[in-house]
Amino acid sequence: MKIDVVTIFPEMIRSGLSHSIIKRAQEAGRVQVAAHDPRDHTTDRHRSTDDTPYGGGAGMVMRPGPIFAAVESLEPPPDARIVMLTPQGKTLTQAMAHEFAQASHLILLCGHYEGFDERVREHLATDEISIGDYVLTGGELPALVLIDAVVRLLPGVLGSEESAAGDTFSDGLLEYPQYTRPPDFRGWTIPEVLLSGNHAAIANWRRKEQFRRTQSRRPDLWSAFQPSKSDLKLLKQLSEETPSPPAGESSEEN
Template sequence: MKIDYLTLFPEMFDGVLNHSILKRAQEKGMLDVNTVNFRHFAENKHNQVDDYPFGGGQGMVLKPEPVFNAMDSIEHTEDTRVILMCPQGRPFSQQIAQELSESEHLVFICGHYEGYDERIREHLVTDEISMGDYVLTGGELPAMVMTDAVVRLLPGVLGNQQSHEDDSFQDGLLEFPQYTRPRNYKDMGVPDVLLSGNHAHIETWRHEQKILRTFEKRPDLLESYTLTDKDKDIIERYKNQLKKD
């Protein structure tokens, strides 16, 4: 996968891209990253990238020329996904991460100031994505978060393909509880089923835990998840137990 970042602060990406999974993905040749400072593509002697909005108003707006020129400077095709980090966009999710992980080339446009000239949105962008219902100073941090979420889904990046298949949200549910050594710690033990060696029972327990944990912490996710009759029984038994307690 190739990823280009159009940004005014390319140095912000150094720490994230040069450590852990993202660094190893580059070393394995699975990821090629490039930062482009679009200030270098401004068409005025002061390298100005923003200006006052037509019609008046507060703040400054990113000019179209630097961003269009920066986009022209990188190789891209009709299949390139050009992502505008924007609070008006689709809320980012695991499903979007999976979708983007199937692309060969991503471009993140990281803005600042009050907003973008609308012509950037209309003529360059294929996807508008938001990290949530809040506003950040710029698009660099969301681009880094999305990069981490997307790249870890590329085949071979994590080493064990199963690693991300059990993640929260991957199948619409939250992840089941995890335990490791020591078996007993400060009188706190590990569920017996995980020590039984019976893989069928373990898988059943883990699925039940995913259903219950999602019901407890994120019941909204169950609205779009198809519950089986067994799943519904799991929830009903849990509700009845709560009433007894």
């Protein structure tokens, strides 16, 4: 996969990708990532990438010329995904990360100030992505988030393919609790089933814990979840293990 980032702060991208799994993925040739400064495609002596908005108003707007020129210099293939990072975009999900991971070329556009000239949105970008309902000073951090979410899904990037398959949101549910040594820490012990060596029992316990966590913490995810036949059996067992509270009492802790 090839990922290009158009940003007036390319060092933010280069620094953010020079560590951990993303760095190793680049070194192994799983992904090629480069940052490009649209200032290199300006024509005035000040190398301006922004200007005042037509119609008046506060702030500055990213000019279309340098952005278009920077993208066109990359000679993207017809199927390239050109992604504008903007709070007005669709909120990034794990399913979307999987979709982007199938692309051969991603071009990420990082805005600043009051955002992009609307013609960038209308005639250049193929996608608009937000990482949440809040506003940041620029698109570099969202770009790094998107890169991280996508690259870790590429074949051979993680040490185990099961790591990504078991992630939170991978099947629409939150992940089950994880434990490691020691089995008894300050009197807090781990569930005995995890020490049993019974892989089927462990798998069932983990699945039930996914149900518990998602139900209590993310009812929005739970309402959209479609259980399989095996899930329905486990849900029945879970309801029998956790009886409903008496009428008038809440199951939530105070």
